[in-house]
Amino acid sequence: MNASTFSYRHLYYFWVVAKEGGIARAAERLGMAIQTVSAQVRELERSLGHTLLKPAGRGLVLTEAGVAAMQQADLIFQLGEELPALVRDAASMPAMRLNAGISDGLPKQVVRRLLQPVMLEPHLRLHCSEGRFDDLLAALALHRLDVVLADRAAPPNPNLKVYSHALGASKLAWYASEALYPQARRGFPQSLAKLPVLLPTGHSQTRNQLDQWFERQRIQPRIAGEFEDSALLKTFGASGMGVFPAAQWIHDDLVARYGVKLVGPCDGVQEHFFAIGVEKKVQHPLVQRLLPK
Numbered sequence: 001m002n003a004s005t006f007s008y009r010h011l012y013y014f015w016v017v018a019k020e021g022g023i024a025r026a027a028e029r030l031g032m033a034i035q036t037v038s039a040q041v042r043e044l045e046r047s048l049g050h051t052l053l054k055p056a057g058r059g060l061v062l063t064e065a066g067v068a069a070m071q072q073a074d075l076i077f078q079l080g081e082e083l084p085a086l087v088r089d090a091a092s093m094p095a096m097r098l099n100a101g102i103s104d105g106l107p108k109q110v111v112r113r114l115l116q117p118v119m120l121e122p123h124l125r126l127h128c129s130e131g132r133f134d135d136l137l138a139a140l141a142l143h144r145l146d147v148v149l150a151d152r153a154a155p156p157n158p159n160l161k162v163y164s165h166a167l168g169a170s171k172l173a174w175y176a177s178e179a180l181y182p183q184a185r186r187g188f189p190q191s192l193a194k195l196p197v198l199l200p201t202g203h204s205q206t207r208n209q210l211d212q213w214f215e216r217q218r219i220q221p222r223i224a225g226e227f228e229d230s231a232l233l234k235t236f237g238a239s240g241m242g243v244f245p246a247a248q249w250i251h252d253d254l255v256a257r258y259g260v261k262l263v264g265p266c267d268g269v270q271e272h273f274f275a276i277g278v279e280k281k282v283q284h285p286l287v288q289r290l291l292p293k
Contacts, residue, residue: 008076010044013037014052015073018066022059095125098286101136102128103150105204106273107230109250109257114149114167114273117289124286137162140278147287148276151205163280165291167273170249172206172266177240181261184243188264189217196224196242198233209269210245216268234258247271 017026017037027034045052052066062070098118102111111128118124129136129145136148141160148154153164174192176184184191192214199221200207214221224242227233237244238258245266246254254260275290282288 006047007044010040010047011069011073012077013040014044014069015077017041017053017060018062018070018073021061096121096123096286097125097127097146098284099127099129099144099146101139101145101148102130103133103136103148103152104130104228105133105151105200105230106149107234107247107250109253110170110247110271110273111149113250114275114290118286121286137276140276143278146277146284147290150274150276151271153272153274154276162276162278165275165277165282167275167290167292168249169270169272170247172210172245172269172271173248173251174243174263174266175237175246175254175258175260176243176263177238177260179240180243181263184263190219192217192221192243193219195222197221198225198227198237198242198244199223200230200233200245201226201228203228204230206245206269206271210266213266213269234260245269 013026013030016030017023020026020029023034023038023041027037030037041053048065048069050065051063052069053060054063054066055061096118100115115126118126129139131139133148133150133152136145136150137154137160139145140148140162148162149167153166154160154162174184174189176195180195184195199210202208225233225236227236230246233244234246234254235258236242238260243263248265249271251262255262275287277284277287282291
């Protein structure tokens, strides 16, 4: 197909014909002559080199090629129908947009705290995408995201021009449900050798630190569960499945939401938080608000 012969007008007429199930009904909807609409559809078929519609009873149905064309046409013209409303909203309510990528290893309560500096923006339009760290960095490099929030800095990579900005760190501590708390508190931290323990999986930057902490304490933990999702870890921990670590940064929220109790510190283990962007000197006004003064 020669791209210069392809016409979106022809595609639109085909789309209406397919939606209406026949050329006569499409012509009536378009306010055009049947012959004109038919000629436009034939012109599209000629430029694509395939038949898109075939007779079926008193109407028309899509061929295999027509189905493929219709799927793309649906995407194109449905977006087109939304365009006036989007433009009107953008003109009437200028928004401060922030597209943030959230690393799946970052606790959700921490994310809320990290984003708190922008939450009072009256015209904020926040879009959060959670995903794997490497995938988010790739999206950031392609400017699909304004910032990535993560529990680690971006590794050196000559193919990815991204920069890590430290947002802070929090010490970790051990928490337990009301039922497990007395046993966990008695003789802590050696008590953890006798109780089930819940841990993050290796995708979290803190897992290696936790394993080293157990070694320093000469504790062989009885691991009852490992979780990629920190919210799930806390939910199962609150149910009494096991003692679990969490950032002390979110202590108040953790106690209020999950009804757990602080058992004791996890000395030497810290969770670090970073904002990763494509600029060494951040220009985006909302990302600037996230950085420590």
